[in-house]
Amino acid sequence: MDESRLEHFRSLLIAQLRQSTEHIREDQAAALDFSDNDVKDTVDLSVMDVNKELALRLGERESKMVADIDQALLRIKEGAYGVCARCGQQIDERRLEAVPTARYDAACQTIIEAANGDDEHSSL
Numbered sequence: 333m334d335e336s337r338l339e340h341f342r343s344l345l346i347a348q349l350r351q352s353t354e355h356i357r358e359d360q361a362a363a364l365d366f367s368d369n370d371v372k373d374t375v376d377l378s379v380m381d382v383n384k385e386l387a388l389r390l391g392e393r394e395s396k397m398v399a400d401i402d403q404a405l406l407r408i409k410e411g412a413y414g415v416c417a418r419c420g421q422q423i424d425e426r427r428l429e430a431v432p433t434a435r436y437d438a439a440c441q442t443i444i445e446a447a448n449g450d451d452e453h454s455s456l
């Protein structure tokens with residue numbers, strides 16, 4: 333991949349990183365909001381706890397996203413960006429365009445997801 337394409341994906345990743353960290357801040361604010369304001373008025377504390385856990389879990393998901401972006405940026409730096417981590421083939425740029433953090437090409441992603449035993453969408 334040439335320098336200008338790498339630069340393009342780098343700015344995509346940085347934009348996504350900025351968005352994700354904003355979400356994290358919102359999620360944390362939401363979690364804090366629950367404990368600070370609503371507790372006094374809310375009788376059903378078990379519902380409160382569930383909401384709080386949901387907010388924290390959203391934070392975890394966003395944290396994972398940030399870690400993925402971080403790794404993708406590192407791969408750009410090391411010159412390994414856009415290469416499938418499983419088979420070493422170039423990842424289709426349209427795929428990277430849609431998922432700039434992609435570590436695998438579409439074929440390997442399918443195999444990995446199948447191996448993870450996610451049979452929810454399986455038609456077999």
Ligand SMILES: [Zn+2]
Pocket residue numbers: 416417418419420421436437439440441
């Ligand atoms: Zn592959």
